Amino acid sequence: AAPVMLSRFRGALVGSVLGDCIGGEFEGAVDVPLDRVLQHLGALEDETRGDGILQYSDDTAMMQCVADSLLTRMAFDERDMARRFAKEYNLAPGRGYGSGVIQVLRKLASPHLKDVFQPAQAQFGGRGSFGNGGAMRAAPFALAFRSRADVCRYSRLGAMLTHSCSLGYNGAALQALAVHLSLQGALALPKEFINKLISEMEEMEKDETAQLDAKALNLSDFPYCSRLHRVKELMDRNSVSIEEVISELGNGIAALQSVPTAIFCVLHCLEPRDGLPERFGGLERTIAYSLALGGDTDTIACMAGAIAGAHYGIDPIPQSWQKSCEGVEEADDLARRLYDLYCLPQFEE
Ligand code: R7I
Ligand code: MG
Ligand code: MG
DSSP states (O other): OOOOHHHHHHHHHHHHHHHHHHHGGGTTOSOOOHHHHHHHHHHHTOTTOOSOOBOOOHHHHHHHHHHHHHHHHSSOOHHHHHHHHHHHHHHOTTSOOOTTHHHHHHHHTOTTOSOTTHHHHTSGGGTOOOBTTTTTTOHHHHHHOOSHHHHHHHHHHHHHTTOOSHHHHHHHHHHHHHHHHHHTTGGGSHHHHHHHHHHHHHHHHTSHHHHHHHHHTTOOSSHHHHHHHHHHHHHHSSOOOHHHHHHHHOOSSBGGGTHHHHHHHHHHTTSOOTTSOTTOOHHHHHHHHHHHTOSSHHHHHHHHHHHHHHHHOSTTSOHHHHHTBTTHHHHHHHHHHHHHHHHOGGGOO
Protein backbone atom coordinates (compact mmCIF):
# COMPACT_ATOMS: atom_id res chain seq x y z
CA ALA A 1 0.00 0.00 0.00
CA ALA A 2 1.12 3.56 -0.63
CA PRO A 3 2.48 5.30 2.48
CA VAL A 4 0.22 7.86 4.17
CA MET A 5 1.19 11.53 3.88
CA LEU A 6 2.64 11.84 7.41
CA SER A 7 4.93 8.88 6.72
CA ARG A 8 6.08 10.53 3.47
CA PHE A 9 6.86 13.81 5.28
CA ARG A 10 8.93 11.98 7.89
CA GLY A 11 10.63 9.87 5.23
CA ALA A 12 11.62 13.00 3.30
CA LEU A 13 13.43 14.77 6.13
CA VAL A 14 14.84 11.61 7.73
CA GLY A 15 15.99 10.39 4.29
CA SER A 16 17.72 13.70 3.73
CA VAL A 17 19.63 13.52 7.03
CA LEU A 18 20.62 9.88 6.43
CA GLY A 19 22.02 10.78 3.01
CA ASP A 20 24.05 13.62 4.49
CA CYS A 21 25.41 11.64 7.47
CA ILE A 22 26.08 8.39 5.59
CA GLY A 23 27.34 10.16 2.46
CA GLY A 24 29.85 12.26 4.38
CA GLU A 25 32.26 9.32 4.43
CA PHE A 26 33.00 9.64 0.70
CA GLU A 27 32.59 13.38 0.02
CA GLY A 28 35.17 14.41 -2.55
CA ALA A 29 36.30 10.85 -3.36
CA VAL A 30 36.98 10.26 -7.05
CA ASP A 31 36.58 6.53 -7.20
CA VAL A 32 34.27 4.75 -4.76
CA PRO A 33 34.12 0.97 -5.34
CA LEU A 34 30.71 -0.52 -4.52
CA ASP A 35 32.44 -2.89 -2.08
CA ARG A 36 33.52 0.03 0.04
CA VAL A 37 30.02 1.49 -0.01
CA LEU A 38 28.50 -1.82 1.11
CA GLN A 39 31.13 -2.20 3.81
CA HIS A 40 30.31 1.30 5.10
CA LEU A 41 26.58 0.52 5.07
CA GLY A 42 27.14 -2.88 6.68
CA ALA A 43 28.86 -1.21 9.62
CA LEU A 44 25.61 0.69 10.34
CA GLU A 45 23.95 -2.61 11.17
CA ASP A 46 26.71 -3.68 13.53
CA GLU A 47 25.53 -2.86 17.05
CA THR A 48 28.94 -3.59 18.52
CA ARG A 49 30.76 -1.03 16.42
CA GLY A 50 32.23 1.46 18.82
CA ASP A 51 32.85 4.50 16.64
CA GLY A 52 29.75 6.41 17.69
CA ILE A 53 27.25 8.07 15.41
CA LEU A 54 27.83 9.66 12.02
CA GLN A 55 27.66 13.44 12.22
CA TYR A 56 25.61 15.60 9.91
CA SER A 57 27.14 18.43 7.89
CA ASP A 58 26.08 21.88 6.63
CA ASP A 59 23.41 20.23 4.46
CA THR A 60 21.37 19.17 7.50
CA ALA A 61 22.32 22.18 9.64
CA MET A 62 20.86 24.54 7.01
CA MET A 63 17.85 22.28 6.31
CA GLN A 64 16.98 22.51 10.02
CA CYS A 65 17.21 26.33 9.83
CA VAL A 66 14.81 26.37 6.84
CA ALA A 67 12.31 24.11 8.60
CA ASP A 68 12.57 25.97 11.93
CA SER A 69 12.01 29.31 10.22
CA LEU A 70 8.99 28.14 8.21
CA LEU A 71 7.49 26.60 11.35
CA THR A 72 8.07 29.60 13.59
CA ARG A 73 6.96 32.25 11.10
CA MET A 74 4.27 30.04 9.49
CA ALA A 75 5.36 31.62 6.20
CA PHE A 76 8.56 32.44 4.31
CA ASP A 77 10.33 35.24 6.18
CA GLU A 78 13.68 36.02 4.59
CA ARG A 79 15.07 38.00 7.51
CA ASP A 80 14.23 35.29 10.01
CA MET A 81 15.70 32.55 7.80
CA ALA A 82 18.88 34.56 7.14
CA ARG A 83 19.33 35.16 10.86
CA ARG A 84 19.01 31.44 11.58
CA PHE A 85 21.63 30.55 8.94
CA ALA A 86 24.07 33.06 10.42
CA LYS A 87 23.42 31.93 14.00
CA GLU A 88 23.81 28.25 13.14
CA TYR A 89 27.09 28.91 11.33
CA ASN A 90 28.35 30.89 14.29
CA LEU A 91 27.45 28.08 16.71
CA ALA A 92 28.99 25.27 14.62
CA PRO A 93 31.26 26.64 11.88
CA GLY A 94 33.01 23.28 11.39
CA ARG A 95 30.21 21.44 9.59
CA GLY A 96 31.92 21.54 6.19
CA TYR A 97 30.35 24.63 4.63
CA GLY A 98 31.36 25.59 1.08
CA SER A 99 34.32 27.96 1.05
CA GLY A 100 32.39 30.78 -0.64
CA VAL A 101 29.20 30.67 1.38
CA ILE A 102 31.09 31.30 4.62
CA GLN A 103 31.56 34.94 3.59
CA VAL A 104 27.81 35.31 3.06
CA LEU A 105 27.02 33.75 6.43
CA ARG A 106 29.43 36.12 8.18
CA LYS A 107 27.79 39.16 6.54
CA LEU A 108 24.30 37.85 7.36
CA ALA A 109 25.28 37.95 11.04
CA SER A 110 25.54 41.75 10.99
CA PRO A 111 22.61 43.44 12.78
CA HIS A 112 23.06 46.48 10.49
CA LEU A 113 22.42 44.58 7.27
CA LYS A 114 19.46 46.17 5.43
CA ASP A 115 18.98 43.82 2.49
CA VAL A 116 19.47 40.15 3.42
CA PHE A 117 19.79 39.18 -0.27
CA GLN A 118 22.73 41.54 -0.86
CA PRO A 119 25.62 39.45 0.56
CA ALA A 120 24.77 36.54 -1.77
CA GLN A 121 24.71 38.89 -4.76
CA ALA A 122 28.29 39.97 -4.07
CA GLN A 123 29.65 36.41 -4.46
CA PHE A 124 31.87 35.28 -7.32
CA GLY A 125 32.37 38.65 -8.97
CA GLY A 126 28.72 39.63 -8.67
CA ARG A 127 27.08 36.70 -10.45
CA GLY A 128 26.44 34.78 -7.26
CA SER A 129 27.15 31.17 -6.37
CA PHE A 130 26.00 28.28 -8.54
CA GLY A 131 26.85 25.77 -5.79
CA ASN A 132 24.32 23.21 -4.58
CA GLY A 133 23.96 24.80 -1.13
CA GLY A 134 20.50 26.16 -1.95
CA ALA A 135 19.29 22.81 -3.26
CA MET A 136 20.68 20.68 -0.42
CA ARG A 137 18.37 22.43 2.09
CA ALA A 138 15.28 22.84 -0.15
CA ALA A 139 13.17 19.85 0.99
CA PRO A 140 11.26 21.65 3.80
CA PHE A 141 9.72 24.06 1.26
CA ALA A 142 7.90 21.11 -0.29
CA LEU A 143 6.54 20.17 3.14
CA ALA A 144 5.44 23.68 4.08
CA PHE A 145 3.62 24.78 0.93
CA ARG A 146 0.80 22.99 -0.84
CA SER A 147 0.78 24.61 -4.26
CA ARG A 148 3.46 23.91 -6.82
CA ALA A 149 3.77 27.64 -7.53
CA ASP A 150 4.49 28.38 -3.86
CA VAL A 151 6.99 25.52 -3.58
CA CYS A 152 8.84 27.02 -6.58
CA ARG A 153 8.61 30.64 -5.51
CA TYR A 154 9.74 30.18 -1.92
CA SER A 155 12.42 27.55 -2.52
CA ARG A 156 14.00 29.97 -5.01
CA LEU A 157 13.82 32.90 -2.59
CA GLY A 158 15.17 30.74 0.23
CA ALA A 159 18.11 29.73 -1.93
CA MET A 160 18.79 33.35 -2.97
CA LEU A 161 19.82 34.16 0.60
CA THR A 162 23.13 32.47 -0.24
CA HIS A 163 22.95 31.61 -3.97
CA SER A 164 21.99 34.45 -6.30
CA CYS A 165 23.11 32.81 -9.57
CA SER A 166 20.07 31.37 -11.40
CA LEU A 167 21.81 27.98 -11.64
CA GLY A 168 21.96 27.94 -7.84
CA TYR A 169 18.36 28.95 -7.08
CA ASN A 170 16.78 27.10 -10.00
CA GLY A 171 18.54 23.96 -8.80
CA ALA A 172 16.92 24.50 -5.40
CA ALA A 173 13.51 24.84 -7.03
CA LEU A 174 14.08 21.65 -9.02
CA GLN A 175 14.95 19.74 -5.85
CA ALA A 176 11.93 21.15 -3.96
CA LEU A 177 9.65 20.28 -6.90
CA ALA A 178 10.98 16.73 -7.02
CA VAL A 179 10.17 16.32 -3.31
CA HIS A 180 6.76 17.95 -3.84
CA LEU A 181 5.85 15.55 -6.66
CA SER A 182 7.22 12.57 -4.75
CA LEU A 183 5.03 13.42 -1.73
CA GLN A 184 2.04 13.32 -4.09
CA GLY A 185 2.97 9.77 -5.16
CA ALA A 186 4.16 10.89 -8.60
CA LEU A 187 7.08 8.42 -8.65
CA ALA A 188 4.55 5.65 -9.28
CA LEU A 189 4.77 6.84 -12.90
CA PRO A 190 8.47 7.63 -13.43
CA LYS A 191 8.13 8.87 -17.02
CA GLU A 192 5.42 11.33 -16.11
CA PHE A 193 7.45 12.40 -13.07
CA ILE A 194 10.44 13.40 -15.19
CA ASN A 195 8.21 14.99 -17.87
CA LYS A 196 6.55 17.18 -15.24
CA LEU A 197 9.92 18.30 -13.95
CA ILE A 198 11.05 19.13 -17.48
CA SER A 199 7.98 21.24 -18.20
CA GLU A 200 8.34 23.13 -14.89
CA MET A 201 12.01 23.82 -15.62
CA GLU A 202 11.17 24.99 -19.15
CA GLU A 203 9.07 27.75 -17.62
CA MET A 204 11.81 28.65 -15.14
CA GLU A 205 14.63 28.65 -17.67
CA LYS A 206 12.76 30.87 -20.16
CA ASP A 207 13.53 33.70 -17.77
CA GLU A 208 15.90 36.36 -19.11
CA THR A 209 18.32 36.12 -16.18
CA ALA A 210 18.51 32.34 -16.55
CA GLN A 211 19.25 32.75 -20.26
CA LEU A 212 21.98 35.33 -19.59
CA ASP A 213 23.60 33.21 -16.85
CA ALA A 214 23.61 30.16 -19.10
CA LYS A 215 25.31 32.12 -21.85
CA ALA A 216 27.87 33.68 -19.52
CA LEU A 217 28.78 30.25 -18.16
CA ASN A 218 28.98 28.69 -21.65
CA LEU A 219 26.07 26.35 -21.03
CA SER A 220 23.22 25.37 -23.33
CA ASP A 221 20.12 27.65 -23.29
CA PHE A 222 18.06 25.46 -20.97
CA PRO A 223 20.72 23.80 -18.81
CA TYR A 224 18.46 21.98 -16.32
CA CYS A 225 16.06 20.86 -19.05
CA SER A 226 18.89 19.43 -21.09
CA ARG A 227 20.23 17.49 -18.07
CA LEU A 228 16.74 16.20 -17.32
CA HIS A 229 16.44 14.99 -20.92
CA ARG A 230 19.69 13.08 -20.35
CA VAL A 231 18.18 11.59 -17.18
CA LYS A 232 15.27 10.40 -19.33
CA GLU A 233 17.62 8.83 -21.87
CA LEU A 234 19.57 7.03 -19.14
CA MET A 235 16.28 5.74 -17.67
CA ASP A 236 15.45 4.11 -21.01
CA ARG A 237 18.70 2.16 -21.11
CA ASN A 238 18.94 -1.42 -19.90
CA SER A 239 22.30 -0.95 -18.30
CA VAL A 240 24.14 2.21 -17.31
CA SER A 241 27.64 2.35 -15.88
CA ILE A 242 28.67 4.64 -13.04
CA GLU A 243 31.15 6.28 -15.42
CA GLU A 244 28.37 7.14 -17.88
CA VAL A 245 26.21 8.65 -15.14
CA ILE A 246 29.11 10.80 -13.98
CA SER A 247 30.02 11.97 -17.48
CA GLU A 248 26.41 12.63 -18.56
CA LEU A 249 25.08 14.21 -15.35
CA GLY A 250 28.04 15.03 -13.10
CA ASN A 251 28.69 14.47 -9.40
CA GLY A 252 30.09 17.86 -8.45
CA ILE A 253 29.42 20.68 -6.03
CA ALA A 254 27.58 22.82 -8.64
CA ALA A 255 23.79 22.52 -8.44
CA LEU A 256 23.68 21.71 -12.16
CA GLN A 257 26.08 18.80 -11.61
CA SER A 258 24.24 17.33 -8.66
CA VAL A 259 20.45 17.96 -8.55
CA PRO A 260 19.62 16.10 -11.81
CA THR A 261 22.08 13.41 -10.68
CA ALA A 262 20.22 12.97 -7.38
CA ILE A 263 16.93 12.69 -9.28
CA PHE A 264 18.48 10.02 -11.51
CA CYS A 265 19.68 8.05 -8.46
CA VAL A 266 16.09 7.90 -7.16
CA LEU A 267 14.61 6.86 -10.52
CA HIS A 268 17.33 4.27 -11.19
CA CYS A 269 16.82 2.66 -7.77
CA LEU A 270 13.03 2.34 -7.97
CA GLU A 271 13.74 -1.30 -8.81
CA PRO A 272 16.36 -3.79 -7.57
CA ARG A 273 19.78 -3.33 -9.17
CA ASP A 274 22.71 -5.67 -9.77
CA GLY A 275 25.37 -5.34 -7.12
CA LEU A 276 23.01 -4.03 -4.43
CA PRO A 277 21.80 -6.47 -1.74
CA GLU A 278 18.34 -7.94 -2.37
CA ARG A 279 17.30 -7.21 1.21
CA PHE A 280 17.74 -3.47 0.57
CA GLY A 281 14.58 -1.41 0.25
CA GLY A 282 14.33 1.45 -2.23
CA LEU A 283 15.70 4.16 0.05
CA GLU A 284 18.68 2.02 1.00
CA ARG A 285 19.39 1.33 -2.69
CA THR A 286 19.12 5.03 -3.50
CA ILE A 287 21.60 6.08 -0.83
CA ALA A 288 24.00 3.23 -1.67
CA TYR A 289 23.94 4.15 -5.36
CA SER A 290 24.43 7.87 -4.64
CA LEU A 291 27.56 7.06 -2.63
CA ALA A 292 28.96 4.85 -5.38
CA LEU A 293 29.03 7.86 -7.74
CA GLY A 294 31.64 9.59 -5.58
CA GLY A 295 32.10 13.36 -5.75
CA ASP A 296 29.71 15.41 -3.63
CA THR A 297 28.31 12.28 -1.99
CA ASP A 298 26.84 13.80 1.17
CA THR A 299 24.83 16.32 -0.83
CA ILE A 300 23.75 14.02 -3.67
CA ALA A 301 22.69 11.36 -1.14
CA CYS A 302 20.96 14.03 0.97
CA MET A 303 18.91 15.29 -2.00
CA ALA A 304 18.20 11.80 -3.34
CA GLY A 305 17.35 10.67 0.21
CA ALA A 306 14.73 13.43 0.56
CA ILE A 307 13.05 12.56 -2.76
CA ALA A 308 13.18 8.81 -2.10
CA GLY A 309 12.06 9.20 1.52
CA ALA A 310 9.01 11.15 0.34
CA HIS A 311 8.16 8.24 -1.95
CA TYR A 312 8.73 5.24 0.34
CA GLY A 313 7.81 6.89 3.65
CA ILE A 314 9.46 6.39 7.05
CA ASP A 315 8.38 2.79 7.75
CA PRO A 316 10.84 0.86 5.56
CA ILE A 317 13.88 2.87 6.73
CA PRO A 318 16.03 0.57 8.91
CA GLN A 319 16.20 1.47 12.60
CA SER A 320 19.92 0.70 12.59
CA TRP A 321 20.47 3.42 9.98
CA GLN A 322 18.38 5.93 11.89
CA LYS A 323 20.21 5.19 15.15
CA SER A 324 23.58 5.60 13.47
CA CYS A 325 23.04 9.18 12.37
CA GLU A 326 23.03 12.47 14.24
CA GLY A 327 19.96 14.67 13.82
CA VAL A 328 17.44 11.98 12.80
CA GLU A 329 15.11 12.55 15.77
CA GLU A 330 15.18 16.31 15.21
CA ALA A 331 14.38 15.83 11.52
CA ASP A 332 11.51 13.50 12.37
CA ASP A 333 10.12 16.06 14.80
CA LEU A 334 10.43 18.88 12.24
CA ALA A 335 8.63 16.71 9.65
CA ARG A 336 5.74 15.98 12.05
CA ARG A 337 5.36 19.66 12.86
CA LEU A 338 5.52 20.65 9.19
CA TYR A 339 2.78 18.11 8.55
CA ASP A 340 0.59 19.74 11.22
CA LEU A 341 1.23 23.12 9.60
CA TYR A 342 0.44 21.70 6.15
CA CYS A 343 -2.91 20.45 7.48
CA LEU A 344 -3.95 23.83 8.92
CA PRO A 345 -6.71 25.33 6.80
CA GLN A 346 -5.45 28.89 7.33
CA PHE A 347 -2.13 27.93 5.77
CA GLU A 348 -3.85 27.24 2.45
CA GLU A 349 -3.92 30.16 0.10
O1 R7I B 1 26.93 25.91 -2.50
P1 R7I B 1 27.57 25.89 -1.18
O2 R7I B 1 26.72 26.14 0.00
O3 R7I B 1 28.33 24.52 -1.00
C1 R7I B 1 27.63 23.37 -0.75
C2 R7I B 1 28.57 22.24 -0.70
C3 R7I B 1 27.91 20.94 -0.39
O4 R7I B 1 28.62 19.89 -1.01
C4 R7I B 1 28.05 20.83 1.09
O5 R7I B 1 28.00 19.48 1.54
C5 R7I B 1 29.41 21.49 1.37
O6 R7I B 1 30.46 20.60 1.27
O7 R7I B 1 29.52 22.46 0.34
O8 R7I B 1 28.80 26.86 -1.08
P2 R7I B 1 29.46 27.87 -2.13
O9 R7I B 1 30.74 28.27 -1.51
O10 R7I B 1 28.50 28.93 -2.50
O11 R7I B 1 29.73 27.00 -3.43
C6 R7I B 1 30.50 25.83 -3.35
C7 R7I B 1 31.69 25.90 -4.28
O12 R7I B 1 31.23 25.94 -5.63
C8 R7I B 1 32.52 27.16 -4.14
O13 R7I B 1 33.40 27.07 -3.05
C9 R7I B 1 33.21 27.20 -5.48
O14 R7I B 1 34.28 26.30 -5.51
C10 R7I B 1 32.12 26.70 -6.42
N1 R7I B 1 31.38 27.82 -7.03
C11 R7I B 1 31.86 28.64 -7.97
N2 R7I B 1 33.06 28.70 -8.56
C12 R7I B 1 33.23 29.64 -9.50
N3 R7I B 1 32.28 30.52 -9.86
C13 R7I B 1 30.12 28.19 -6.78
N4 R7I B 1 29.76 29.25 -7.54
C14 R7I B 1 30.82 29.56 -8.30
C15 R7I B 1 31.05 30.54 -9.30
O15 R7I B 1 30.19 31.37 -9.69
MG1 MG C 1 27.89 18.93 3.54
MG1 MG D 1 28.45 18.10 -0.02
